[in-house]
Amino acid sequence: MSELTTFFATCAPGLEPILHKEIQDLRMAKVERQVGGVRFSGKTIDMQRANLWLRTAGRVLMRIARYEAHGSDGLYDGAKEVAWENWLKPGATLRVDSQTRDSDLDHSRFIEQRIKDAIVDRVTDLGWSRPNVVGEEADLRVHAHLFKDRVTLSLDSSGAALRKRGWRVAQGRAPLAETMAAAMVLHSGWDGRSPLVDPFCGSGTLLIEAALWATQTAPGSFERTFGFQSWADYEPKLWKRLLDEARAQVKPLGKAPILGYDSSSQRITEARANLENAGFADKIVLAKGDATNFEAKRGWNAHILTNPPYGVRVGDEQQMVPLYMGFAKHLREVGAGYHLTLLTQPTLVASLGMPQLAQIPVRNGAIDCTLLKGDL
Numbered sequence: 001m002s003e004l005t006t007f008f009a010t011c012a013p014g015l016e017p018i019l020h021k022e023i024q025d026l027r028m029a030k031v032e033r034q035v036g037g038v039r040f041s042g043k044t045i046d047m048q049r050a051n052l053w054l055r056t057a058g059r060v061l062m063r064i065a066r067y068e069a070h071g072s073d074g075l076y077d078g079a080k081e082v083a084w085e086n087w088l089k090p091g092a093t094l095r096v097d098s099q100t101r102d103s104d105l106d107h108s109r110f111i112e113q114r115i116k117d118a119i120v121d122r123v124t125d126l127g128w129s130r131p132n133v134v135g136e137e138a139d140l141r142v143h144a145h146l147f148k149d150r151v152t153l154s155l156d157s158s159g160a161a162l163r164k165r166g167w168r169v170a171q172g173r174a175p176l177a178e179t180m181a182a183a184m185v186l187h188s189g190w191d192g193r194s195p196l197v198d199p200f201c202g203s204g205t206l207l208i209e210a211a212l213w214a215t216q217t218a219p220g221s222f223e224r225t226f227g228f229q230s231w232a233d234y235e236p237k238l239w240k241r242l243l244d245e246a247r248a249q250v251k252p253l254g255k256a257p258i259l260g261y262d263s264s265s266q267r268i269t270e271a272r273a274n275l276e277n278a279g280f281a282d283k284i285v286l287a288k289g290d291a292t293n294f295e296a297k298r299g300w301n302a303h304i305l306t307n308p309p310y311g312v313r314v315g316d317e318q319q320m321v322p323l324y325m326g327f328a329k330h331l332r333e334v335g336a337g338y339h340l341t342l343l344t345q346p347t348l349v350a351s352l353g354m355p356q357l358a359q360i361p362v363r364n365g366a367i368d369c370t371l372l373k374g375d376l
């Protein structure tokens with residue numbers, strides 16, 4: 001890849017500005033915010049750096065072809081022209097996903113099948129045996145995007161979603177995605193040196209992502225593999241160099257406390273297992289406690305970073321109102337001067353009674369949420 005390639009880092013809707021800043025900070029070229037992600041340009045090393053360092057991206061897609069396709073044969077012909085052998089290894093497995101909008105071809109399954117046919121025909125023409133088409137764990141994951149009959153083919157350089165960092169051993173009950181937790185840390189403005197508290201810590205996601213950021217630990221530097229490692233052009237030496245550099249520059253955590261509370265002992269046990277695996281067991285303090293009266297020191301310049309429960313089923317939210325009111329009351333009593341960053345459902349925002357907080361809408365998995373931030 002001597003010329004620059006176009007990449008698209010995906011993210012949860014609402015997080016685009018945060019991801020945009022992350023990619024700019026990595027000094028990528030031609031960084032452009034889009035809906036649902038950020039486009040940038042770079043070389044192989046940049047694709048590897050993006051997978052290693054981006055905290056809020058879902059996946060990093062590498063664009064390999066763009067063409068007009070009117071009809072099924074046009075789709076097939078364009079896909080067959082792509083030099084798949086540059087990335088697909090003989091004997092490797094394959095998976096194709098697609099999205100289509102405002103196009104003649106409007107049936108995803110059919111689009112995926114035609115592209116698979118083109119790839120299989122291309123490599124069997126080269127004398128290879130047929131690649132196996134599989135589900136989740138394919139060696140080469142292809143994304144096809146059709147918009148107004150224009151096809152964009154990309155390879156998923158991440159493989160497993162980037163939120164699967166490799167530190168999580170315990171799920172908890174409704175764990176926040178690591179990427180969303182990291183976005184909250186970046187959005188909060190926490191400096192890594194003042195006290196940080198998650199009074200509804202669950203499995204510890206926010207605490208761990210905060211500590212990863214504060215220690216400048218690359219989120220991709222745990223034990224996991226990436227899609228690009230199964231490609232024919234994979235450069236393991238380059239990846240090893242990037243990983244070694246990242247691991248060598250990790251900083252120690254500051255002296256200010258990082259604390260997590262949860263009313264469930266089961267969650268605290270799970271958070272402890274995760275902290276241990278992430279290497280922060282002796283640095284972050286966990287305790288069983290109620291968010292409506294957790295221990296907090298007056299005059300601390302603390303950041304509260306949290307994701308309170310919002311009820312599992314639609315309609316359950318209202319049962320949470322007393323908890324939100326109690327939590328907000330406690331914060332008002334002990335937390336003058338504290339900073340708060342909180343993720344919840346829009347219907348629960350009013351029960352905090354904190355109109356001074358700035359709100360941005362974000363999509364958290366399948367749920368529309370509001371990310372709140374401000375001073376107490």
Ligand SMILES: C[S@@+](CC[C@H](N)C(=O)[O-])C[C@H]1O[C@@H](n2cnc3c(N)ncnc32)[C@H](O)[C@@H]1O
Nearest residue numbers: 172175176200202203205262263264290291309
């Ligand atoms: C949405 S979950 C938080 C998930 C967490 N961010 C994670 O990544 O695992 C909300 C948590 O609040 C806890 N919780 C519920 N009521 C509480 C209370 N009154 N005080 C403290 N924790 C409470 C639940 O046990 C649950 O773990």
